Amino acid sequence: MINQAFIEGLAEQLGQMVSGQAGGTQAQVRQILQSAFSRLDLVTREEFDAQKAVLQRTREKVDALEAQLAVLEASHSSDS
Structure with missing residues (x-):
């Protein structure tokens, strides 16, 4: 602590x-x-840095998923 x-x-x-x-x-x-x-x-600096790293990885995953979703939505709208 x-x-x-x-x-x-x-x-x-x-x-x-x-x-x-x-x-x-x-x-x-x-x-x-x-x-x-x-x-x-x-919280300690170590706890803060660890949570910051987790948040950064999560942000990167969300950004990748949003990009995939945009591609899927674009291909779905062009198929219609």
């Missing part, structure tokens, strides 16, 4: 920003970020 290293890096950066507070800040920030990200409908 969400890359843990990304969350930890973000939490560390935010923790450094508020470094004047107690040592538990990084853990609290990580928990807040995980909670916020879990409420979002996010």
